[in-house]
Amino acid sequence: MNRTGLILEDLWHRKILNAYWIVTLMFFAAEAVLLLLGCIPSVTAGDGPEDWLRLGIPDGCILLLMLAAQTWLRFEPKYRKQVVVGCGFLLSYLFYFIIQPIVDGAQMALLLPVLISVVYFDRKLLYGFGSLTILLYCLIYLTERSLYQKPIQEFIQIQSVFIVSIMIGHTILVRVKEFMRHLESVMKSEQQLLVERTISDKLLKIDALTGLYNHKAFHEYLEALLEQCEKYQLPLQLAIIDIDNFKKVNDNYGHRVGDVVLKEVASKVMSTMTPNDFAARYGGEEFAIIMADKTLEEAERMAEQLRERIARTELPHTVKPVTVSIGLCNFQQGDDKESLFRKADMALYQAKRTGKNKVVTAGEDAADYAG
Incomplete structure (x- = not known):
């Protein structure tokens, strides 16, 4: 990749990381409002330190994760794309563990790495993190089922959403590749026409015998x-x-x-x-x-x-x-x-x-x- 391409890619790394920060701050703000309204059961149930640790530890992990990703982008030139998508992957699970007891459909937060992989137009990241999301959710469901008695229908529904999202992401990447191929073909045709037009203009201006202008x-x-x-x-x-x-x-x-x-x-x-x-x-x-x-x-x-x-x-x-x-x-x-x-x-x-x-x-x- 040339220098301009590297600069543009680095710019996108930082834009996505800035979006993570915005989402994180919005999440903390929403969490604060829910605390004030007494809508988080584990905290309103008692005043023990273990109740506050349930929120404090994940929130602290979120901040450490964001700072680690920020530091990596600043000082390490390798694997930046993987770090950005991996940060989104871990961030989605931290969000999920915090909000899943109080918000229905919290599992949708786990789609974040799939969406970011599509933004990067990277099939390997899409398939890798998409498959990892499906496998980890299987483990999470088996654990949560013993705690919350969640029905099997919910598990099938959520996994279906994950699979469909990965398929849609795959379709988008295929269409983007086809479009890029078409765009490259159009550009080559335009270049060929430009060359032919230039040659034609030159022939109209050049004396055929001497090669000088006419x-x-x-x-x-x-x-x-x-x-x-x-x-x-x-x-x-x-x-x-x-x-x-x-x-x-x-x-x-x-x-x-x-x-x-x-x-x-x-x-x-x-x-x-x-x-x-x-x-x-x-x-x-x-x-x-x-x-x-x-x-x-x-x-x-x-x-x-x-x-x-x-x-x-x-x-x-x-x-x-x-x-x-x-x-x-x-x-x-x-x-x-x-x-x-x-x-x-x-x-x-x-x-x-x-x-x-x-x-x-x-x-x-x-x-x-x-x-």
Whole structure:
């Protein structure tokens, strides 16, 4: 059992023991009222010390039993469940011996350990203490019959109640076990559905060829992130990456090699990103990266590192190395998604126009690249 389970079980031990204390105090209060009203024959019959000992000794045993159980729970970590149920078992017999001369049906107090065993959902405790209750009551009846001339019908009736109570307890435990099995099955089904839903959602957001996020997922994430950046003045950079001369790769070597190139570029993008970045295949041979929690200088270093790593990559079937052009822009307060992309696109256009295989960062006035 894990630590949480042990803590919960210990909490239930103490709750049940507290219930014992409440029952005990109520019992003592009722006993005091009966004494005041003169309803306890053995005490009202005379003033001898033996009359008072008849109540004092069992009451003292009850207190000692409760204190012993309390001490066990406080200092001994083993067999706590057995101690709690055993305490209830002894407590029920002490109650019974005190009240049975004056209260009809006092035998019902002997069902206490059966009820507590059901609370613990423990079959062994239920059968063990239930059987012990039946056997001990047989001995008690044989003793009491010689003293009080109790009829055999009462004995059969009480034993029948004990047996039926144990059977009901058994039925409850069986039903609880069935319910737990059903609940476990439902939880497994829910977990399976959650996994399937997660996989389905991921497939809807992931580009099948490159493993990066797709165009739609990228825009959803960017819109949410821009709101946070605008609200809390957080840094953000957008990089658009375009594979140089990709059309020639497809024309000269076929789309199969083109797909290999796209996968390799995507792999370099993923390996260069930091945990706070978000990358997507934006469309065709274009990729986009949102860089968060960076300065513009850090974003430029990362973009340059990515460009160099791609340029050094050796790919099969290609005569020339694959290179990329990167347009980078910095988020400024007031930028929306369209203006941010416009700046990055203009920077990418400048990189393409001025020789390709380079990183160009948009200035504060992105219109500089429009000419």
